[in-house]
Amino acid sequence: MSSNEIPTREVARRVFADEFNDATFSFKESDDDRAPVYALLPTGEKVNRVFFIGTLTEKEDVGEDNEYWRGRIVDPTGTFFVYAGQYQPEATSTLRDLEPPAYVAVVGKPRTYETDDGTVNVSVRPESIQVVDATTRDRWVVEAAERTIDRVGAFEDEGNEYGRMAREEYDIPVDRYLESTVSALESVEESDGDELGVGGSAPSADLQPEP
Amino acid sequence: MTDLRTHAAEITEQFSDHIDVTDDEVEERLRTLVEEYRVPVEEARRSVTNSYLDEADLEREELGRGGNDEVRLADIDQDEQWIDATAKVVELWEPRSDSIAQVGLLGDESGRTKFVAFETSELPELEEGAVYRLGNLVTDEYQGDFSVKLNRTTTIEAVDEEIEVGDDAVTVEGALVDIQSGSGLIKRCPEEGCTRVLQNGRCSEHGDVDGEFDLRIKGVLDDGTTVHETIFGRETTEDLTGIGLETAQQMAKDALDTTVVVEEMREDLLGTYYRISGPELGRYVLADDVERLTEPADPEAVLIKARSI
Numbered sequence: 001m002s003s004n005e006i007p008t009r010e011v012a013r014r015v016f017a018d019e020f021n022d023a024t025f026s027f028k029e030s031d032d033d034r035a036p037v038y039a040l041l042p043t044g045e046k047v048n049r050v051f052f053i054g055t056l057t058e059k060e061d062v063g064e065d066n067e068y069w070r071g072r073i074v075d076p077t078g079t080f081f082v083y084a085g086q087y088q089p090e091a092t093s094t095l096r097d098l099e100p101p102a103y104v105a106v107v108g109k110p111r112t113y114e115t116d117d118g119t120v121n122v123s124v125r126p127e128s129i130q131v132v133d134a135t136t137r138d139r140w141v142v143e144a145a146e147r148t149i150d151r152v153g154a155f156e157d158e159g160n161e162y163g164r165m166a167r168e169e170y171d172i173p174v175d176r177y178l179e180s181t182v183s184a185l186e187s188v189e190e191s192d193g194d195e196l197g198v199g200g201s202a203p204s205a206d207l208q209p210e211p
Numbered sequence: 212m213t214d215l216r217t218h219a220a221e222i223t224e225q226f227s228d229h230i231d232v233t234d235d236e237v238e239e240r241l242r243t244l245v246e247e248y249r250v251p252v253e254e255a256r257r258s259v260t261n262s263y264l265d266e267a268d269l270e271r272e273e274l275g276r277g278g279n280d281e282v283r284l285a286d287i288d289q290d291e292q293w294i295d296a297t298a299k300v301v302e303l304w305e306p307r308s309d310s311i312a313q314v315g316l317l318g319d320e321s322g323r324t325k326f327v328a329f330e331t332s333e334l335p336e337l338e339e340g341a342v343y344r345l346g347n348l349v350t351d352e353y354q355g356d357f358s359v360k361l362n363r364t365t366t367i368e369a370v371d372e373e374i375e376v377g378d379d380a381v382t383v384e385g386a387l388v389d390i391q392s393g394s395g396l397i398k399r400c401p402e403e404g405c406t407r408v409l410q411n412g413r414c415s416e417h418g419d420v421d422g423e424f425d426l427r428i429k430g431v432l433d434d435g436t437t438v439h440e441t442i443f444g445r446e447t448t449e450d451l452t453g454i455g456l457e458t459a460q461q462m463a464k465d466a467l468d469t470t471v472v473v474e475e476m477r478e479d480l481l482g483t484y485y486r487i488s489g490p491e492l493g494r495y496v497l498a499d500d501v502e503r504l505t506e507p508a509d510p511e512a513v514l515i516k517a518r519s520i
Contacts (some may be wrong), residue, residue: 012388013430014435051388053482089476103484107388127389130482135507139484140386142508148436182517187508211346 012051014144017078019177024120025169026112039110042172044163045150051107053140056100076184091126105132122208128201134173138188145181152178215241218256229267290352290480301343310403318376325358332363344368355493358427375476384489385434387480394429396459398422426456441487441496452476
């Protein structure tokens with residue numbers, strides 16, 4: 001990659017919540033202060049931006065002095081946690097105004113933070129949150145499934161730099177994401193996609209601590 | 212025939228309508244410069260041409276340029292080249308300035324390119340859908356994109372043939388993940404041939420100007436592996452959002468703020484899937500056709516793929 005090129009925009013990766021929440025390892029590829037920070041997906045891909053669609057099930061202003069919204073957004077495999085404050089004015093105002101439950105499309109950046117007991121939580125700092133319909137949500141599930149399957153399929157490939165990095169940094173068998181992907185697809189197949197359902201398996205209910 | 216003889220013949224041909232010159236005379240002048248004074252051939256040719264221009268009291272662009280190459284539109288890759296082309300008028304656009312007589316797209320088998328004809332050139336009007344043999348066009352470049360300009364020496368000859376215009380359009384699919392600044396209700400520079408989008412009422416070329424309102428969207432289409440920046444022109448933007456230029460201006464007036472327009476567009480469009488086709492212009496795909504993907508997704512094929520791993 002030439003350093004003279006205009007920096008290209010980071011792709012918004014498609015990843016289900018269960019895998020995203022396991023992406024606790026993050027890294028930079030250059031020493032430059034402004035170099036992008038990437039989260040490493042356990043299936044072997046670097047992520048600086050995500051795009052996902054799920055059901056906003058709860059929202060809460062958890063800020064003390066300023067408003068700071070936390071939203072729980074559920075996909076067929078688990079829950080994304082998004083946090084939006086004064087520096088994300090659009091996403092903040094959307095969360096403020098929205099009444100759950102609602103299908104929402106989120107573009108955002110992965111953020112990790114370490115709690116007092118040493119566990120690393122992964123959340124999303126949203127760039128935008130928009131209400132979408134059930135068909136669009138189903139389309140995302142199928143798309144995220146396809147991308148996940150592609151990553152799992154290429155995981156052991158020679159020359160897959162991030163696959164190798166994931167094997168070094170994580171001790172997670174990637175088959176588990178294949179399994180959750182298959183059940184996600186089956187849930188789309190079973191529903192007609194019209195009702196605002198959260199899906200079969202209940203997402204873990206424990207709230208994440210504040211970042 | 213020597214090289215000099217060839218060059219001489221070409222120069223003679225250019226001036227044949229204007230003054231009496233012979234190949235011998237021109238060749239002699241060239242030979243003096245090249246052989247005695249060690250001037251490179253191209254420079255010698257330029258110098259000799261200029262002296263005849265003076266003699267004939269002509270401007271360079273008035274020369275009959277018999278020697279232009281007939282160029283395929285997709286092969287244009289240099290600024291300020293004189294070319295001939297046979298092309299179909301694919302589209303005529305609304306000129307944004309009084310000085311522009313016609314603007315639109317020409318197409319041939321190889322692809323399409325933008326053309327501009329100026330009022331001052333006083334050329335006959337081109338008709339949409341017709342095929343012409345165009346002599347003496349000048350190429351132009353802006354940020355890596357090429358176009359052609361018609362000028363007053365351009366010859367236009369309607370030809371009775373059909374051209375299957377090459378489809379250099381690309382089709383891209385993905386979710387619209389961002390709408391960039393410079394979208395919604397914008398103002399363009401009114402200077403002739405400029406149309407740059409103003410930043411805080413200023414044109415980067417012409418300074419403070421009284422801009423003209425327009426609508427457009429600079430969107431980012433992302434399929435999870437690649438990113439495509441796309442531009443929706445006024446028509447596509449109106450079709451997609453249902454907001455016309457007049458409505459947009461009224462919205463901005465009511466709110467005393469032009470950004471209300473793009474805010475509303477963001478709410479309508481972000482986070483949904485589109486299939487877009489159109490020509491690539493630099494890093495952008497110009498969205499001629501936009502289709503919102505609303506058909507239900509089919510998990511079956513992906514399930515089969517998953518089970519095959």
